[in-house]
Amino acid sequence: MQPVSVAALAAAREKFFSGQSLPDGLVPAPILRSWQRCAEQGLDAGSSIRAEPMTASELRALHEQNEALRLLSRSELVSLRTEARLTDSVVILTDAKGLVLDTVGSPEFAGQAAEVSLRPGVAWSETSTGTNAIGTALAERRAIEVHGGEHFFEQDGILHCAASPIFDPYGKLAGVLDMSGHASTEHTHAMGLVRLAVEQIEHRFFNRAFDEMTVVRFHRSADLLGTTREGILVFDGARLVAGNRRAMHLVGLDRKALRQSSMDAIFENVGLAVDHGELRARNGERYFASVSAPRATTPTVIGTLPRAPKPRRDGPYFTAETQADLAKAIRLVNAEIPLLITGETGAGKEVFARHLHGQTGRAGKPFIAINCAALPESLIEAELFGYEPGAFTGARKSGAKGLVQQAEGGILFLDEIGDMPLLLQSRLLRVLQDKEVSPLGGGTPSKTDFVVICATNRELTAMVDAGTFRADLYFRIAQFTINLPTLSDMPDRSAVVEVLWSQLGGSHGQLPPTTVNQLADRPWPGNFREMAGALRALAALHDPGETITLQSLAPVAPSVGPTPTLTGDLGTLTETAMRRTVEQHSGNLSAAARALGIDRSTLYRRLVWKN
Numbered sequence: 001m002q003p004v005s006v007a008a009l010a011a012a013r014e015k016f017f018s019g020q021s022l023p024d025g026l027v028p029a030p031i032l033r034s035w036q037r038c039a040e041q042g043l044d045a046g047s048s049i050r051a052e053p054m055t056a057s058e059l060r061a062l063h064e065q066n067e068a069l070r071l072l073s074r075s076e077l078v079s080l081r082t083e084a085r086l087t088d089s090v091v092i093l094t095d096a097k098g099l100v101l102d103t104v105g106s107p108e109f110a111g112q113a114a115e116v117s118l119r120p121g122v123a124w125s126e127t128s129t130g131t132n133a134i135g136t137a138l139a140e141r142r143a144i145e146v147h148g149g150e151h152f153f154e155q156d157g158i159l160h161c162a163a164s165p166i167f168d169p170y171g172k173l174a175g176v177l178d179m180s181g182h183a184s185t186e187h188t189h190a191m192g193l194v195r196l197a198v199e200q201i202e203h204r205f206f207n208r209a210f211d212e213m214t215v216v217r218f219h220r221s222a223d224l225l226g227t228t229r230e231g232i233l234v235f236d237g238a239r240l241v242a243g244n245r246r247a248m249h250l251v252g253l254d255r256k257a258l259r260q261s262s263m264d265a266i267f268e269n270v271g272l273a274v275d276h277g278e279l280r281a282r283n284g285e286r287y288f289a290s291v292s293a294p295r296a297t298t299p300t301v302i303g304t305l306p307r308a309p310k311p312r313r314d315g316p317y318f319t320a321e322t323q324a325d326l327a328k329a330i331r332l333v334n335a336e337i338p339l340l341i342t343g344e345t346g347a348g349k350e351v352f353a354r355h356l357h358g359q360t361g362r363a364g365k366p367f368i369a370i371n372c373a374a375l376p377e378s379l380i381e382a383e384l385f386g387y388e389p390g391a392f393t394g395a396r397k398s399g400a401k402g403l404v405q406q407a408e409g410g411i412l413f414l415d416e417i418g419d420m421p422l423l424l425q426s427r428l429l430r431v432l433q434d435k436e437v438s439p440l441g442g443g444t445p446s447k448t449d450f451v452v453i454c455a456t457n458r459e460l461t462a463m464v465d466a467g468t469f470r471a472d473l474y475f476r477i478a479q480f481t482i483n484l485p486t487l488s489d490m491p492d493r494s495a496v497v498e499v500l501w502s503q504l505g506g507s508h509g510q511l512p513p514t515t516v517n518q519l520a521d522r523p524w525p526g527n528f529r530e531m532a533g534a535l536r537a538l539a540a541l542h543d544p545g546e547t548i549t550l551q552s553l554a555p556v557a558p559s560v561g562p563t564p565t566l567t568g569d570l571g572t573l574t575e576t577a578m579r580r581t582v583e584q585h586s587g588n589l590s591a592a593a594r595a596l597g598i599d600r601s602t603l604y605r606r607l608v609w610k611n
């Protein structure tokens with residue numbers, strides 16, 4: 001529906017607030033319903049009283065309660081932030097009650113938005129704040145735009161807001177994503193961007209474990225499997241318990257079918273433990289599908305589905321979502337667009353970047369990797385940009401070509417970009433803008449052709465806010481962000497163990513299923529790096545043909561029975577204590593770090609296994 005003109009809206013408000021009935025179509029029906037709810041509640045449109053924002057500790061508690069939602073939404077907030085800055089808007093994530101968790105975007109507008117309380121810890125439910133996109137999206141359980149005077153409270157008339165509810169896989173409201181800007185500005189794309197972002201977030205929910213259930217991913221096009229466009233339905237036994245909007249749409253159901261409908265009522269032939277196969281729905285449609293069976297059940301194939309191909313044994317292991325990201329990344333690199341890869345240490349950022357390089361038009365050209373954290377600050381500049389003969393004490397007589405130039409035609413991979421010193425950040429920004437490098441010591445600038453891929457396990461946006469990372473460099477390198485999942489977020493960790501084992505210890509034969517399950521259940525705070533290290537150790541400690549158990553990995557084997565006495569040097573003791581605490585907190589690093597009274601990053605650092 002077109003936004004109502006300011007004059008028509010003013011007339012509609014006047015009629016409504018003087019108790020007259022409004023003719024149909026004067027304001028959108030969901031807005032009118034919301035006004036009626038607000039009026040019935042006795043809200044006063046002229047009032048400017050706002051609920052008190054929370055205290056810092058209440059806000060911390062709210063953040064903790066919503067840790068999963070915030071984590072799942074992080075990359076969307078980061079990518080929408082750029083758009084928000086361009087349109088002088090803010091992006092807001094709230095919990096399921098409309099309490100603002102995070103806001104990112106234009107600092108100028110954020111200042112004005114804060115005046116109308118669009119800031120963390122404030123409630124934007126309809127009951128406290130009248131008609132507004134967040135509260136009304138929650139009340140109506142659907143995406144909505146609220147423009148200027150459509151807001152119930154007069155003081156909110158300066159806002160244009162577009163919001164969509166976020167549903168968890170079980171159909172429960174998890175929160176709201178909103179984009180708000182000045183009512184006086186056009187926000188043509190806001191609603192579309194919010195919807196797309198919510199689709200991504202909701203899709204990411206399904207990466208969490210459904211170990212005990214059957215997960216069916218399907219689409220009419222095989223290419224769209226693994227992307228946010230796929231339908232996902234989750235069955236507990238035969239009962240439908242979870243699903244995304246796409247799936248409901250594809251099989252013609254609504255959320256009410258959750259917990260009501262059955263596998264048989266929806267599909268003709270769901271096979272268990274099958275990978276890409278064909279699926280027939282009762283509505284007559286045929287789909288390409290990937291089905292994962294509950295863990296620890298015997299796989300059986302039903303109907304006409306082909307047997308599951310074994311997981312890929314060569315090359316890196318990627319989840320369906322990472323594969324979809326890879327497909328996008330290939331196109332972006334081919335279009336010379338910089339990428340930012342985020343993810344915890346050991347999540348495979350460099351492995352992803354190298355694999356990506358091999359799939360792009362730059363495959364035959366160099367892949368130059370530099371770890372900004374590993375180089376002394378004083379050397380980064382010379383390493384990156386090269387230097388003229390005698391540029392500084394200790395420089396080679398002949399001078400040296402910088403890594404940027406060595407990447408000519410290929411990819412420059414800047415790992416740990418968050419550790420790049422501020423001064424060098426501006427130099428790098430200029431090089432990225434001009435695609436021109438001047439070596440240290442005043443050589444002639446020369447044109448270069450490379451695509452930059454940066455990686456980090458730090459919160460760059462927080463560093464931008466703290467002034468330790470340049471915002472302009474951030475926007476340049478983070479035009480597209482790929483977040484790699486942690487191992488504990490991967491839906492099928494047994495498959496990860498099997499793929500890695502086939503690469504690292506395959507000559508020893510297969511791992512027994514109990515060993516696979518025990519390995520899959522471990523927390524792996526060091527992600528792939530840690531798991532790969534453990535598997536290498538297992539292979540080294542066993543002779544080919546010998547049954548492989550975790551006994552030989554005593555320090556990392558899950559502790560059974562009474563806590564064994566700790567022995568070893570101080571470093572080993574500390575690490576053993578850290579591992580135990582992580583285990584006691586079921587792999588939740590934040591909780592373990594809190595219990596130990598140390599920073600989460602320290603925990604990571606100490607628990608990462610070096611290759």
Ligand SMILES: Nc1ncnc2c1ncn2[C@@H]1O[C@H](COP(=O)(O)OP(=O)(O)OP(=O)(O)O)[C@@H](O)[C@H]1O
Pocket residue numbers: 315316317318343344345346347348349350351352415455456457500528529530532611
């Ligand atoms: N997708 C993958 N499949 C299989 N093994 C992987 C994968 N990703 C990483 N690994 C293993 O983990 C190791 C560490 O990966 P990588 O160096 O890419 O991690 P990273 O995220 O860049 O870590 P850091 O942030 O500490 O630099 C690799 O050497 C490899 O053994």
